[in-house]
Amino acid sequence: MTISISLFSILVLAIIVKCEKEKIQSDLFSAANEILSSQRKATALNFIIAFNNETVEKEYGILINDLIIKSNSCAVYIEHADIISQRHRLFNVFIVENLKSFDLMYTKISSDTFVIDGIYLIIFIDNINMSDIEVVTRRLWNLFIYNANFLLYDSQEINLITFMPFSKEMNCGNTKPKIINQYVNGSFRWPEIQHYPEKLTNLYQCPIKVVTFNAPPMIMIKYSNDSFELHGVDGEMMTVLAKELNFKIDLHHISDLIRWGSLVNGTSTGAMRMVINNEVDLTVGMYVISNQRSKFMTSSEFYYTVPFILVVPPGSTMTSLKKLFRPFQLLVWILLLLIFIIAFSTVIIIRFQSKSVQDFVFGKNNRSPMLNILNGFFGGTQASLPKRNFARYLLMMYLMLCLVKRSLYQGALFQFLQKDDRNSEIQSIDELVEKDLKVYMLPSSLEHTQNMKFKNQRRAVNSTILSQKLMETLSPLSQHAVSSSLEQILYYNKLNYKNNTLTVCREHLFTFQYGIYFRKNSYLTRIFNKKISLFKSAGLIDFWSSDFISNKYLNMKIDDDGPRKINMEHLLGSFELFVAGALISIIIFIFEVLAVKFRFRPMQTFFEFF
Structure with a gap:
């Protein structure tokens, strides 16, 4: 029991x-x-x-x-x-x-x-x-x-x-x-509590390891005693992100000569190596979002778009003789040439007419109508004036035309002589390929330009050599171009516009998108993207960039501070014309003397005709 x-x-x-x-x-x-x-x-x-x-x-x-x-x-x-x-x-x-x-x-x-x-x-x-x-x-x-x-x-x-x-x-x-x-x-028991509370909206001053470098105008590091400040577009954004998310920036300043480093065949250097090896949490500073980098790191959404361009040598200085033709456009010179052709043709035709017809058109005792045409154009006086109304009318209309054209030319020529006018620089990629200019760039840029027309002209160099090559493009005699992002060139021109400015090829290569790179699958990606999206929609990124970047510094032409004294360099073209004219006159004079001395009648007739 x-x-x-x-x-x-x-x-x-x-x-x-x-x-x-x-x-x-x-x-x-x-x-x-x-x-x-x-x-x-x-x-x-x-x-x-x-x-x-x-x-x-x-x-x-x-x-x-x-x-x-x-x-x-x-x-x-x-x-x-x-x-x-x-x-x-x-x-x-x-x-x-x-x-x-x-x-x-x-x-x-x-x-x-x-x-x-x-x-x-x-x-x-x-x-x-x-x-x-x-x-x-x-x-x-x-x-x-x-x-x-x-x-x-x-x-x-x-x-x-x-x-x-x-x-x-x-x-x-x-x-x-x-x-x-x-x-x-x-x-x-507590139904009001969220099942999935927000965990990353406030990082409570926890340190976030950031590796970066100086890359003006996007990021610039300024030290003061034991503290630092970040400036530039990326720098301002990181500072605001730190305040918004309440974290402390643990700065790792890598050498400005190494900067981004390279990423080739799975091996990395520079700042990217530190991110890939989990030594830091993120890196910022002009990082282009690319497929190759995204295999090893996670990028934020893009926050800034910038063209990738080529810096080319400026056009060579225009010769003083060429400047003499600058006041008028080509069409005006063609019309003036057409007027002279008509005038000379008319003189030649009238020359074969009777004496009365010649006197009617040229006026009496006008033995050199062709020279008088040139003389009137350049403002010289007429040795003998016509007596009849028709000839006077022709002369008056011609002299009025010459007076207006000459006054316009002289007024414009004074300004053009003092300007630092140059021949046009390289305008397109096809022109760069045609001239066979070498194109220097960082190794990280090879990935983006492997399908360009100038792929056989590329030369990969480190940042130090690239900076040297960039300065060499200031010379019109330079035989190479340098790849860069547009905002770097605009920033350089802004700082140096009173001394020298870099010239940009008008045909851009493509457009870059900048982002922040995190460790692969980092928890920071989502919260950073939320804030970056807000910054973009509020116009903050453009506002920050306006302090450092302006399109007015693109291939700018610097105006003179004021009038300058005319010097020999300005007048060299006119002296060249004078010497050329004097030589022609001497040669003609010699032929005239020889024709008379040796009684060469055809040549005498030719000179008398004009």
Whole structure:
């Protein structure tokens, strides 16, 4: 009888324990369902199941199916941890048996299969303690997963656990698990608490390691005693980001000669090496967003767009003789030439007419009508004036034309003689290729220019040599070009416009987009992108850049401060014309003398004709 009572008691106790366990299991999934229901933003749910024991998996099969049905999601994906396809999963529910099952799940987590800053709900079937959860949170934080909650039961309660990497207590990168809510008697004890609280809006003055360098005008580092200030577009943005997100910039100033470094065949140098090797959190300073860099680092969204250009030698200085033709456009010179052709042709035709016709058109005693045409054009006096009205009218109209043209020419010539006019610089890539100019650039620019027409003319050099080559392009005799971003050239011209300015090829290569580079899958990416997006929409980026960059310094022509004295260099062209004219006169005079001395009648007739 006693044995029967004992067996009955054990059976009743087993039933009670089983019922209690089933209730806890049911509450565990009910709590999960309430959390999933509150996340209406998710359009798709990903359930990943990891069990070591098939019997236990079958035991929970009904509850899992019920949870999936009640989730009311537009799309549901159910997978086992053994087989996970490459697909970016945003909202994820891990149903794991114990820590061993989680280890299986952990090996599958990567940026190819999950959105690292997505939402994670991890349901533990077995009862595990907080120290085990801390091991899990630490491993998740190493992957930069921070938006993770845990559901597990403890005694009669279902605990909702998470971790806060940053807090008021200056806990930076803290992974200690924290109970944020409890599910008791079919509901959460504190329903007003968010299931997924914001964790990165305030970094509580935790240090963020930033590697950078001087790269005007985007970033410039100014030291003062033991402190520093960041200036430039990137510098202003980083300073404001530090204030908005409440973090401290732990500055790592890499050599300005190394700067970005290079990234070739998976090996890196410079600032990029420090980011890839996890020595720092991010790097900023004129970083172009590229596919190659994004394989090893994560970039922010772009915040500044700038053309990539070529700095070319300026046009050679215009000769003083060529300046004499500057006051009039080509069309005006053509019309003047046409007037002379008509005048000379008319004289030649009239010369073969009778004496009365010549006197009627030229006037009496006008023996040199052709020379008189030139004499009148240059403002000389006429030796004999015509007596008849027709000849006077022709002369008057011609002299008025010459007077107007000569006055306009003289007025404009005074200004053109003093200007530093030059021949046009290289205007296009085709012209650069045609002249076979070498193109110097940094190794990091080779990736972006490998399909350009001048690819065989490229020369990769370090930043020191590139700066030297850039200064050499100030000379019109330079036989090379230098690649650069437009804002660097505008900034240089702004600082040096009174002395010299760099010349930019009018045909731009392409457009660059600048961004910040973080460690791969960094937790900082999302919060930085939010702030950067706000800065752009508010016009702050353009406002900061306006202090350092202005398009008015592009291929600028510097006006003279005032009138300058005419010197020999200005008048050299007129002297050259005088010497040329004098030589021609001497040669003609010699031929005239020879024609008379040797009585060469055809030549005498020719000279008398003119």
